[in-house]
Amino acid sequence: MRHLDLLKSSVARIALSLTVATMAMPAQAQTAAPEGAEDGGEIVVTATRKSEALSKVPISVTALTQTEMVKQGLRNVDDIARLTPGVSIRKSGTAVSNVSIRGISSAAGASTIGVYIDDTPIQVRALGVASSIMYPALFDLERVEVLRGPQGTLFGAGSEGGTIRFIQPAASVTEWTGRARGDLATTTNGAESYEAALAVGGPLVADKIGIRASAYFRHDGGFIDKVTGTPVVQSTTGALGVRSLTFTNQSLYKADVNSSDTFAARLAMTFKPSDTVTITPSINYQSFYTPDATPSAWASLSNFDTADYVAPRWNPTVDATHLALNVNSGEPQKDKFLMPSLKIEAELGFADLISTTSYFKRDTSQTLDYTQIYAVSYAGRQVPSAGDVAVSTVSNSQRNWTQEVRLQSSSGGPLSWVAGGFYSHNTQQAIQLSETNFLPFLNPLFGVSNGGAPFGPGYSAFLNFYGVPQLNGTASYYSNFKAIDTQLAGFADATYEITSKLKVTAGIRVARNKIEYVASYDGPANNLNAPRGLACVPGTGTGTIPCQAVIIGQYKPGEGPFAPRYLNSAASGSDTAVTPKFGISYQATPDSMIYATASKGFRPSGAQIALPGNCNAELVQLGYANSNGQAQSPQTYGADSVWSYEAGAKTRLFNGVVSLNGSVFHIKWSNIQSTVAVNSCLQSLTDNLGSATSEGFDLSAVIKPVQGLSLAAQVGYTNARFDNDTVINGRRLYTGGSALPNSGSPWTVTLSGDFRYPVDEKTYYIRGDYTLKSRERRTGATDPGSFSYDPNAPVTASYEIVNLRGGVEFGKIDLSLYVNNAFNAAPQLGLGHTRNQPVYTTFVVRPRTVGLTAALNF
Structure with missing residues (x-):
């Protein structure tokens, strides 16, 4: 493997020591200045569907402006999660990200997190084996808002744990503005990365017609190598850990295979036919491509001391025991979406009428290496034999129509309110074809x-x-699954000022959700x-x-x-969700507020594909059988819901020198849509099982002791656990008190410091960010009380990431040099191990990356 030693550890430590005095957790954007505001100004957010200063919003929100994202070098949603208390990301076996907010996360069923581009929801339900959310690129955004806790009243089903909103800038009809960015970087043991982006907008007809256009391209160099070799089992049970498997006759197949290209473009316009009407059409396009998704590295092949990551390549052969099978050189993945939308705003005097219409079209295709899966579950081998290959081709699509109309108060007075209706028609389709030689x-x-x-x-x-x-x-399995979700909802939210300091809030959403699904199957594995x-x-x-x-x-x-x-089926179901919200806030001083809320979140029912025939024996053992005792995996599952109770405070002291924000929460989650593993065939199904409690707190502090110096600290703690044992037909899947799967690290600590020093017409700056994720808690296979307990299954350990940046601003230009993952940390995230098998795989973070960024704002 290549060892490109771009920055010696000793140099990184010296650099860190120079900035440690200015460090103390990543800047909580709740007190950061919005673009165009004076230093010390506040971000204005629309988390309650009306514009408010962030310090006056009585819910727990983190907001990041484009300026903050550039300062911190944020490139994707993983970076946002790393720096946001209460938010965690867990990769799945197909490189899909499961986002958890306050411990509420599930790889099964509909999404527990709402994801919005402006007012358009883009989240998906778990359908097939590789459904995922495609997050927008972090360029030319006005801000990103992360709302913690259920947001079902204003943002509907799928926002049980919280909501992430990507807010894009509107086209101005009064002034021309723009931004450009370029980036060049190289990664230890990896390839070079580069980026180019441009956005510009302004009036075509002053005060009447405006336009804004942006284009973004980023190439992320790969850092995982693939090798060929002969696997040698050293421990059939995996008792030797990552040393349970070794490879002989190793040969490099291809270096840095997991590179990727992201392209995004947007065109938006603003029409003001009158002083009271604004029409804003827009269209977004984004594509992602990687020649080899390589979802995880193999621990037995990798060197974690040097962050050198490797995965095997299984080369097919054609002989007396192997068929000819056309296999890609890697595991390619393509993903693209197109999103046109139209927003119309009319000022009616007493209120504003807002209509948003959008269409979200997304198509993905991916090839997955199933060689190890088939070797274990079909051939009974612990590792593939020479020449063995199995691949699964997966395609997923979304076609989502949404329409929202809302009326919200605009005049003064003690009562402010918003009421509206929402309709969505979302079609998802998942097709899978698995082939073996x-x-x-x-x-x-x-x-x-x-x-x-x-x-x-x-x-x-x-x-x-x-x-x-x-x-x-060559194909043993085929499935074609389509789910159509329809939602019709009405909502209202009102806040009343009892006094100039005391406010009460009440809201409710009533939604009728319907799901229709059809499934068709073919291939030997599905022959009933x-x-x-x-x-x-x-x-x-x-x-x-x-x-x-x-x-x-x-x-x-x-x-x-x-x-x-073959089982070809169609079914439908429906449910009605009522999600109320209650809140109270007290503005003790103009800079200090305390609040409390109680709110409900809801996730609709769903459907799933039937499991293949080789799962039947274990399905019967689990109790999933018909009246004749024959295996019958459930094809539908019910809704689940949460009740969340939160209390918090926000205060600014000494004219904004110190800002403190914090909240505590208690969440009850019932009838959870849960994953049930069917280990004998390496499959799983979804069922409603058990209840859970999540409680904890998030705290942030920002201190500006002297001109140019900003210190920030954030701490988040989440204890998400099952209330009781979860038992199926005598099997204890989860023990009471064990952690919810995918809930992430209980503790997240982030420190940051930013020091800026003006000299003549230039401003020099240095910045450091430090993140600590604590050891995860035991659950499922890592819990001795669970039926699936594997004494050799490891628990994800704690880890730390340090990022450094220094640069100079002169005029409208910003040049900076950065080192991400400065100490080349190599955590083994979700280190996976199948029971009684020698293979250990792990998700990894990008090794030390050194880069140069040039940014221009005009």
Whole structure:
């Protein structure tokens, strides 16, 4: 592997020591100046659907302006989560990010987090194996708002844990402004990255017509290598940890495979046909491509002391036990969306009428390496044999129409209010095709042998088990799943000033949610009439009644009683959600406020694909069976909900020299849409299981002791745990008190410092950010009380990340040099291990990256 030592550790430590005096957790943007405001000004947000200074909003919100994002070098949602208390990101097996806010997160069912571009929701439900949210690029944004706690009253279903909003700038009809940015960087043990972006906008007709256009391109260099080699098992159970598997005959296949390209463009216009009407059409486009998604590194191949990450490449062969199979050189992934929208605002005097219409069209395709999965679950091997290859091609699409109309008060007085209606029609489709080059040659296969029952001599174990050959010669599994979510909702929220200092708030949303789904299946793994090596007619017996016998060799595959049968189904369901909110706030002084809220969040019911036939035995053990004792995985699951109770305070002291913000929360989550692992076939399903409690706090402090120096500190603590044991048919999936899956580190500590020193017409600055994520708590496979407990499964350990930046501003130009992950930390995030297997895989962070950024604002 290449070791590009761009910055010696000793140099990084010296640089850190020079900035440590100015460090104390990342700047909480709640007191940062908005663009164009005087230093010390406040950000204005629309978290309550009306414009308010952030320090006056009685909920827990973090807001980051474009200026703050540039200062901190933020490039994606992972960076936002790293610097925001109560927010955690967990990668999944297909490189999909699951975002948790205050411990409320789920890889199953509909999203628990609302994600908005302006007023358009773009989150998805878990459908198939690779559904995900595509977050917008962090360029030419007015701000990003992270709202902690359920936001169901104003933002609807899917905002149980909170909401992330990406707010874009409107086209101005009064002045021309713009920004440009370029970036060049290189990564230890990796390739170079670069970026170019431009945004400009202003009036075409003064006070009447404005335009704004932006374009963004970023290439992120890869840092994971792929090698070929011969795996050698050292411990069949994985008891030796990452040393349970070694590789011989290693050879570099390709370096830095996980590079990616992101392109985004936007065109927005503003029309003001009159002083009281504003029309703002816009269109957004974004695409992402990587030639090799490589979701995780293999711990046995990687060197964590030097942050050198490696994954295996399984090269296919064509011989007596391997079919010809067209396999990509990597695991390519393509993802793109197009989002036109139209916003119309009319000032009516007593209120403002706002209509937002949008359409979100997204298409993704991805190739996943399933070689290890098929080697374990089908061949019974711990690692693939030479020449083995299995791939799964996945495509997902979204077609989302949304319409919102709201009326909100604009005149003064003690009562302010907003009321409106919302409609959405969201269609998701997930298609998966899995192919192998070795499955038809396995002998035996699940205990079934060549030449045996029911088809006799000349027929393979594969045909005797599944009853049909692979699709097109290579495909064992096909599924096509479509879900159509329709939501119609009405909402209202009002705040009344009892006195000049005391306010009360009440809100409610009533939504009618409907889901329709259709599923179709094909391929041997989905054949409901598979003989499974028995000399009897499929489906004619139960666990107590013998089946109807046949003579071995009497029938051929696919004939007579062995004609294949596949589960093609359609169903629908609906539910009504009522999500109220209550709040009270007291403005003790112009700079100090305390508040308390109680609010409900809701997540609608959903549907899922049926599991393949090789899961049947364990499904029966789990109790998922019909009245005849035959396996039947659930194809629907119900809604779940949360109640959240929060109290907080916001204060500014000594004319803004000190800003303190904090909140405590208590959340009850019931009827949770949970993942149930079916380990024998490496699959899972969704069911409503158990209840949980999440409680904790978030605190932030910003101090500006002298001119040019800003120190900030943030601490977040979340204890998200199951209330009681979660048991299915005698199996304890989770123990009471164990952590909720994907809830992340209980403790997050972030420190930052920013020092600016003007000289003549230039301003020099240095900045440092430090983040600590604590050790995660035990749950599921890492919990000794769980049925799935694996004594060799590791718990994600604590880790620290340090970022440094220094630069100079002169005129409208900002030049800076930065070092991200300055000490080359190499945490093993979600280090994965399948029970009684020697393979350990892990998600990783980008190694030390040194770069130069040039930014221009005009």
